[in-house]
Amino acid sequence: xxxxxxxxxxxxxxxxxxxxxxxxxxxxxxxxxxxxxxxxxxxxxxxxxxxxxxxxxxxxxxxxxxxxxxxxxxxxxxxxxxxxxxxxxxxxxxxxxxxxxxxxxxxxxxxxxxxxxxxxxxxxxxxxxxxxxxxxxxxxxxxxxxxxxxxxxxxxxxx
Numbered sequence: 001x002x003x004x005x006x007x008x009x010x011x012x013x014x015x016x017x018x019x020x021x022x023x024x025x026x027x028x029x030x031x032x033x034x035x036x037x038x039x040x041x042x043x044x045x046x047x048x049x050x051x052x053x054x055x056x057x058x059x060x061x062x063x064x065x066x067x068x069x070x071x072x073x074x075x076x077x078x079x080x081x082x083x084x085x086x087x088x089x090x091x092x093x094x095x096x097x098x099x100x101x102x103x104x105x106x107x108x109x110x111x112x113x114x115x116x117x118x119x120x121x122x123x124x125x126x127x128x129x130x131x132x133x134x135x136x137x138x139x140x141x142x143x144x145x146x147x148x149x150x151x152x153x154x155x156x157x158x159x
Contacts, residue, residue, distance in 0.1 A: 042075060042076065045072075045075055046072050046075055046076060046079055046081075046082070049068045049069065049071045049072035049075075049082070050068070050069070050072055050079075050081050050082055050085065052064075052068040053065045053066075053067075053068035053069045053072070053082070053085055053086075054085065056068060057085065057088065057089060057092075062089050062092065062093060065085075065086075065089050066086065066089055069082040069083075069085055069086040069089070070082075070086070073086070077109075078105075078109035078110070080106040080109050080110045080113045080116065083102045083103070083105050083106035083109065083116070084102070084103065084106045084113070084115055084116050084119060086102045087099040087100070087101075087102030087103045087106070087116070087119055087120075087123075088119060090102065091119065091122065091123060096123050096126050096127050099119070099123050100120060100123045100124070100127070103116045103117075103119050103120035103123065104120065107120065112143070114139075114140050114143060114144060114147075117136040117137075117139050117140050118136070118137075118140060118149070118150065118153070120132075120136050121133040121134075121136035121137050121140075121153060121157075122153075124136065125153075125156070125157055130157055133153075133157050134154065134157055134158075137150050137153055137154045137157065138154075141154070
């Protein structure tokens, strides 16, 4: 279900509440609360889906995590945190190509998002695409030369 459809589904109870013949203060408060739930900002909804997805990843409930990250991406197709974390879910499952695809999308949306470069380097390493992995690590080191983990990973790739 698309975000717009969800929004209008959310407003339906508010509409029904306000059409009641006996409107008192508690009914108005109930309608206000329902309306507030419908009109949360885009950023709040993105953070909620990201948080729920992260909790699901930590619980190793990968299908649930995928669902939450995809819900965030329905709201914002270039939400790099969700793209990156979705890639991490696939990485943990050994689905290298799906992981790499999400990291590619995150980098395309925000070329300064270094975490996606690092994660993509790890996937490239798993796929034995060492030159691609080194290229991503070099990109990180050019932008943040004090990144010890990038130097460690570079050494690992070169061995």
